[in-house]
Amino acid sequence: MSRTIITLSDILGMDKQPRTNLINSLPGIRAANLIGTINEAGITNLAIFNSVVHIGANPPLMGFIMRPVSVERHTYEYLKQTGCFTINHVHEGIYRQAHQTSARYAISEFEATGLTPEYTPAIKAPYVKESLVKIGLTLEEEIPVKANGTILMIGKVQEIILEQDLVNESNILQLGNSGSIGAGGLETYYRLSKIEELPYAKP
């Protein structure tokens, strides 16, 4: 078996694109989620993120990493204006449209990609109608990372909308049933199939 060792100085010496590709794919699989926002003027934005993480269950908190706001970032700007956002799972039927939201459009990504905004009374920001797992959140905390100017954005879950009976008897979301997919790096998408649900580990 061949072994490759890539050092920090190798990484720093790489061209930008190969370095971005390598480092973005290093964490392994990550959920592909669409984050929906709206500004004070009612203009919507939709963007794909692969950095949504669990922060805590009680109270229910979820986070995601915003890239530095040194350039215009609608998600950040709109979220700050209205204080809320939605997280929508990407499934196999919409991943090409979801990926396309990462292009730089002058119009709303809903309009550009054909995905459908949907609203509930609880959250001002738009959900993605086509998604089967949708979460509405209010901004709870914004934490700057000194090392490179990224920001950990944390939201409190206000409501969860499941378009089918997608949780099992233990209340665990069944990602095979929701068709939720994963992203490896910025451009590669993966289908999921359950191997096993293991019991809580004891010595």
Place this chain on the structure above:
Amino acid sequence: MSRTIITLSDILGMDKQPRTNLINSLPGIRAANLIGTINEAGITNLAIFNSVVHIGANPPLMGFIMRPVSVERHTYEYLKQTGCFTINHVHEGIYRQAHQTSARYAISEFEATGLTPEYTPAIKAPYVKESLVKIGLTLEEEIPVKANGTILMIGKVQEIILEQDLVNESNILQLGNSGSIGAGGLETYYRLSKIEELPYAKP
């Protein structure tokens, strides 16, 4: 199609275990990674995490979420003592052992689970020999989350060890080839199969 709406007050009214299961599985699929650490006395620790995220490519930074250190957390304590840690992808051949590291042992999880520690000159912390993708990092930043006492730990990549030729011509890690798996919530494991690698999105 049936629709379920779960509100914040529903979530807060749940028993602890169903709430933990639901909220932990909400983000969608996440990478299963083993984090290896060592303390000043040379005692090792190994723990499974599903919160590893990409922070930045230049410099190469990765983060993970530590639960509040209100109780003993060896990963945190050892990492602070020696300033380094390793991230090791979990593949299908070791996921049961990886899951078992979440049990509370009095001995090192390497010894308890039979996974093999492995060392390089660059990083004091142990790698997992059986893993095919291993990353050695030094602690760069530690960011407390006010909302619930969790901590975003950020490390700088010092070296990447790939046990096979696992990146494609664009330098994207091929998670199908590394056998890397995903976790949905705390106890369910998923196999990955590539759907497609899409081009960089343009309007």
